[in-house]
Structures are given as structure tokens and as C-alpha cells.
Amino acid sequence: MNTETMNTQNTQLTEAVDTTPVETETVEAPTRWYRPAVDVLERDDALQLHVDLPGVAPSDLTVETHRGVLTLSAVRGNGVGYERTFRVPDTVDAGGITANLEHGVLVLTLPRAEEAKPRTIEVR
Amino acid sequence: MFTPLLHVDRTFAEMDALSRRLDALLGARGLDGRHGLLSTRSTTVNPEITRDDDGWTLSVDLPGASRDDVSLTVHEGRLELEAHRTPVVPEGFEVRHRERAETRVKRSWRLPDEVDLDRVDASFDAGVLTIHLPERPDAGPRRIALS
Numbered sequence: 001m002n003t004e005t006m007n008t009q010n011t012q013l014t015e016a017v018d019t020t021p022v023e024t025e026t027v028e029a030p031t032r033w034y035r036p037a038v039d040v041l042e043r044d045d046a047l048q049l050h051v052d053l054p055g056v057a058p059s060d061l062t063v064e065t066h067r068g069v070l071t072l073s074a075v076r077g078n079g080v081g082y083e084r085t086f087r088v089p090d091t092v093d094a095g096g097i098t099a100n101l102e103h104g105v106l107v108l109t110l111p112r113a114e115e116a117k118p119r120t121i122e123v124r
Numbered sequence: 125m126f127t128p129l130l131h132v133d134r135t136f137a138e139m140d141a142l143s144r145r146l147d148a149l150l151g152a153r154g155l156d157g158r159h160g161l162l163s164t165r166s167t168t169v170n171p172e173i174t175r176d177d178d179g180w181t182l183s184v185d186l187p188g189a190s191r192d193d194v195s196l197t198v199h200e201g202r203l204e205l206e207a208h209r210t211p212v213v214p215e216g217f218e219v220r221h222r223e224r225a226e227t228r229v230k231r232s233w234r235l236p237d238e239v240d241l242d243r244v245d246a247s248f249d250a251g252v253l254t255i256h257l258p259e260r261p262d263a264g265p266r267r268i269a270l271s
Contacts, residue, residue, distance in 0.1 A: 039211055040221035048217060052224055054185040054251040104187035104251020 030081025036074075038084065044118055047092065047110040053082055054104035061101060063108065065094050072106065179239065179258040186227065187251035188212065194253055198244050204232040207253065 041048040053061065056074040063072045065088060074082040088094060088110065096111040171182045186194065189209035197204045207229045213219060235241065240260040247254050 037223040037225075038221070039219060039224045041213060041217040042220045043216045043218070048214070050211065050224060052185075052187040052251075054187040055183075056250060103190055104185070 030075055031079040033081045033083055035084055036072075036082045045112050047112070049086070049106075049108040049110070051082075051084070051106040051108070052104065053101065053106050055080075056082065056101065056104065056106075058101050061099075061106065063097075063099050063106075065097060068094070070097070070108075070110075072108075074106075179256060182255040182257065184229070184253045184255075185251060186229075186248075186253055188224075189248075189251060191248050194248055196246050196253075196255065198235070198241050201241065202232045202234050203244065203255070203257075205253075205255075206230050 037052045039050040041050065051072065053074050053076075055076045060076070061072070061074040063070070065071075068088050068090070070086045070088050072082070072084055076082065091113055092110045093113040098109045100107045100109075171184045174181050174183075184205070184207070186207055186209050188211060189207060193209060194207040195205070207227075209227045211222070211224045211226060235244075235257065238259050239257045243258045245256050
């Protein structure tokens with residue numbers, strides 16, 4: 001699988017470019033698939049992905065993580081679908097990922113796993 | 125998920141015909157004299173124009189914009205659109221990778237006589253601006269009664 005790396009300071013978020021088609025349960029199957037634009041943001045305790053998904057209703061969006069791969073798949077109607085896949089670093093707490101879709105933008109928050117957070121060690 | 129080629133050809137022909145007609149109807153130039161609507165690398169950059177039963181529908185993608193970021197006026201037979209969206213960076217976050225561009229739109233179109241200006245309406249939902257341009261009921265061919 002070819003991968004494309006998005007450099008972040010403390011973590012590498014790798015995008016899996018060569019993706020396997022994802023089955024969606026929506027009735028109207030898209031005929032045109034687009035790769036949505038994504039911003040990657042970082043803070044000490046979390047990563048965020050901001051994804052442009054205009055025209056997508058929350059019920060037509062699927063976000064899945066499986067074996068360290070995060071897949072988002074959305075159906076817009078009019079035969080348009082959006083899909084993109086990311087390889088999630090080990091430093092992310094996969095169980096704590098949250099998604100919020102508002103004004104056609106999906107915000108995925110990927111909290112950093114406890115052990116991966118920077119920790120200040122008190123010097124005695 | 126393959127569409128038969130013949131069907132694609134027909135669809136393209138229909139789209140071409142529609143887009144030629146709408147170019148003529150709407151004009152292709154913006155207020156700033158440039159042709160493209162949005163200078164963005166984002167998903168969809170141009171208004172999609174569809175013909176419906178009683179007129180035309182224009183839709184413009186502005187993901188991340190809110191209602192307050194969009195201004196639409198009909199004035200002296202022109203439709204004017206001003207809108208912007210700025211990608212939000214929440215407190216404490218830094219951008220590590222950017223694909224979503226800041227987008228500003230300022231455009232106006234002369235509306236064709238067939239459009240019923242009083243009934244133009246628009247909605248903004250899920251980052252999509254949808255403008256409906258209804259056709260005047262009397263815009264079609266009219267039989268003239270002979271007296």
C-alpha cells in the first residue's frame with residue numbers, strides 16, 4: 001500500500017492512498033467519488049482532522065477505525081460520494097476518537113493516548 | 125459501479141447543452157472580471173446549475189461558512205453573491221497540514237428575463253448554498269388568440 005505522510009511535530013499521521021472500496025449501507029450508491037480536502041491540526045493532547053463534506057447529512061456519514069486505519073465515507077446524493085482513509089498513529093487513543101459534523105465540515109478529534117502525552121517530571 | 129458509455133455520452137451532451145444555455149443566460153464573468161467562481165483547492169469550486177420543473181437551481185459549496193458569511197441580493201435584474209469561509213483553528217491547535225483554502229466569493233450575474241425576480245429564494249444548509257431561480261409562468265411559448 002502506498003502511503004503519503006503528513007508531517008506533524010510529535011506524531012506522523014499517514015494517509016493510506018491506495019484504499020480498498022468501502023461498502024456503504026446507503027440506498028443511493030454514488031457514481032462519482034471525491035477525495036475531500038483535509039486539514040490536520042495538532043495540540044499537545046490531541047490531533048484534529050477538519051474535512052470538507054458539503055451537503056452531507058450526519059446520517060449519510062460513516063467513520064470507522066479498524067486495525068489502525070481510519071476510514072471516512074459519505075454520500076451526498078446526486079451520485080456524489082466522499083471517501084478518504086488515514087493510518088492512525090499508535091499514539092492515538094482510537095477508542096476516544098470523536099466526530100462532529102457541522103456546516104458541512106467534519107471535525108474528528110483524535111486524543112493522544114495517555115502514555116504518549118508529554119509529561120513533566122518533577123525534579124527533586 | 126460503471127456507467128455504460130452511451131449513457132455517459134448522453135449525459136454529457138445534456139450537460140453541455142444546459143451549460144451553454146446557462147452561460148448565455150447567466151454570463152460567465154464575475155464582478156472582479158475573473159472567470160472562476162472560487163479560488164479554492166477545495167472539493168467543489170464551481171456552482172452547479174440544474175434545470176428543474178419551474179426554473180433553475182444554482183448550488184455553491186461553502187463548507188464551514190455560516191449564514192452570516194453569505195450575502196445574496198437581487199438588484200436591478202442582477203443577482204449578487206458575496207460569501208466567504210475561513211478555516212477555523214480551535215484554541216491551542218496548530219495547523220500541520222492544510223488543504224482547505226480560505227475562500228472568498230464576489231460575483232454577480234445578470235439574470236435572464238425569464239427569471240421571476242420576486243420569487244428568487246435561497247437556502248443554506250450543510251455548507252451548501254442553494255439558489256432557486258424560478259421561471260416566470262408566462263415565459264414559455266404563448267399561443268396568441270386570433271381576433
